[in-house]
Amino acid sequence: MRPDRARSGDEPLRHVAVPYGSDEAFVSLTVPRVRAALGEGRRVLVITGPAKLRLLADALGRDAGRVDLRDSVSWYTHPYRTLAGLHDYTRGRRTFVVGEPVWEGRSARDVRELIRYESVINAALRARPAILWCLYDVRHVPAGVLDHTHVTHPLLLGPGGEAACARFVEPHDLVLDTDRAPLPEPGGDAKTFDFTARELKRLRRSVGDYARAAGMDGDLVPSLVLSASEIAANSIEHGAGHGTITMWVDDEELVCEIADPGGALHDPLPGYIPPEPGSPRGYGLWISRQLCDLVELRAEDGLLRVRLRLAMGP
Numbered sequence: 629m630r631p632d633r634a635r636s637g638d639e640p641l642r643h644v645a646v647p648y649g650s651d652e653a654f655v656s657l658t659v660p661r662v663r664a665a666l667g668e669g670r671r672v673l674v675i676t677g678p679a680k681l682r683l684l685a686d687a688l689g690r691d692a693g694r695v696d697l698r699d700s701v702s703w704y705t706h707p708y709r710t711l712a713g714l715h716d717y718t719r720g721r722r723t724f725v726v727g728e729p730v731w732e733g734r735s736a737r738d739v740r741e742l743i744r745y746e747s748v749i750n751a752a753l754r755a756r757p758a759i760l761w762c763l764y765d766v767r768h769v770p771a772g773v774l775d776h777t778h779v780t781h782p783l784l785l786g787p788g789g790e791a792a793c794a795r796f797v798e799p800h801d802l803v804l805d806t807d808r809a810p811l812p813e814p815g816g817d818a819k820t821f822d823f824t825a826r827e828l829k830r831l832r833r834s835v836g837d838y839a840r841a842a843g844m845d846g847d848l849v850p851s852l853v854l855s856a857s858e859i860a861a862n863s864i865e866h867g868a869g870h871g872t873i874t875m876w877v878d879d880e881e882l883v884c885e886i887a888d889p890g891g892a893l894h895d896p897l898p899g900y901i902p903p904e905p906g907s908p909r910g911y912g913l914w915i916s917r918q919l920c921d922l923v924e925l926r927a928e929d930g931l932l933r934v935r936l937r938l939a940m941g942p
Contacts, residue, residue, distance in 0.1 A: 639722070639757040643750055644790055645781035647764045647774065654680055654763070657785075658726055659687045665724035665759070666694055673717060675703045676728040676763065704729040707745035708900070708917040711752060715902050718758045728763035731773050737922065739773065740804050746780040748900045751799045761785070800896035811926055811935055814885065818876035825864045831873065832857050835884065838875050844882050845941045851919040852938050856884050858912035859934045863888035867932065877940070881921065884936045891932025898925060 648654055658674070662684070665672050673696040674684060681699070685692040704710050704727075717723065729742060746762060753760070762781065764774060778784065778795040779802065819838060823831045835856045839849045856873060863871045868890025875884045899913025913934075917923050922937040 641750070641753050641756050642759045642783060642790075643753075643781055644759070644761050644783040644785050645764065645777040645793070646761045646785045647766050647777070649766045651680070651683060654765075655683055655687050658684060658761075658763075661761070662688065662695060662724070662726070663691060666691060668722070668724075670722045670724045670759075671717075672696065672724045672726075673698065674726040675700050676726070677701075677730070680728070700728055700730050703727075704742070706918075706921075707741045711745055711748060711900075712902060712918060714749070715752055718753055718756045721757075723756070723758045724761075725758065726761045726763060728765070731769050739770070740806070741922070743773065743776045743780060744802065744804060744900075746776075747797070747799045747802045748897065750780075750782065751897055752901050799900075811885075811924060811933065814874050814883070815876035815878055818874050820872050820874045822870070822872055823860050823864075824870045828857060828860060828864070831860055835873065835875065839882055842875075842877050842882055843940055844938075848938060848940075848942070852882065852884060852936065855916040855919050855923075855936050855938075856886060858915050859886040859936070862912040863891060863932075867891040878937075880940050881937045882940055884938075886934045886936075888932045888934075889930060891927065892930075893925060893927040893932065899923060 646657060648657055662672055662674065672694070674681070675698045676684075677700055681697050684695075685697065688695065703713070714725065717725070731739065731742070734742070749760065762777070764777060766774065778793045779797045781793055782796050783790045784793050821831060821834045832853050836849050836853045839852050840846065844852070860871065860873065863869075863886060867888035871886060871888040871891075873884060873886050875882065877883070899917045901914075903911050903914055913923065916934075916936060920936045920938045922935075924935040924937075926933045926935075
């Protein structure tokens, strides 16, 4: 069964790409729709830059006090923490969310993961009675990002209103550049530890000791230890029952790879969808994606490799 959960109720998610080309267009598009959403009894959240938040608040007047206004720099710090926040915000209520990340100045890796986040929204929030408008200022958004809006959004707002995106790809079918490329080989200073079910405590100690010796900020070490432990525990429960952890430093990041010789990928969106409340399973990769800067998976010839990357310092 695919993880994009069944729709419930009479109002499914509407996820819309909204390109615009001027501050005036931003105001003329968002203000009427925000007021309409307030009139429909929706909770309204708008995330964009400070200048546009001021424009919107001025145009809304007294209605601005009924809208949650958030700065995009603080909201879009990490794609999957942002997804968790959006998941919590839309739980149990009718919502209208206007979101506009800052795309300029991001690394190619960060851009790729933010594009993937836009895609995963369609599965993670599929059953929510939410309307999501994703704004794209065509004056500043990179061309490659604009091109992907047609792939990651089921709907596009144009002069004639909302229309279906003919190029839309379901999240479990989306393949971005490097997704299937071989992972680079570990660095020359890599250290490998074996683990079994009886050695998880030793594994956590070894991961923490290596990270501290490598110079990782002490506040970040527990995040890496927990992530590695969760993935190793998954390997023990669902894989071969044993595996290896290899660690090394790559530039300003610590890399930790858990290899499971009996692992396989059955979930097309591994760790991207929040577990159902009360579920006893599904937290390992979800937690790791929340805590680490990047999680990469490869399954080849019966070997599942989960590579965690976390910055050495804040």
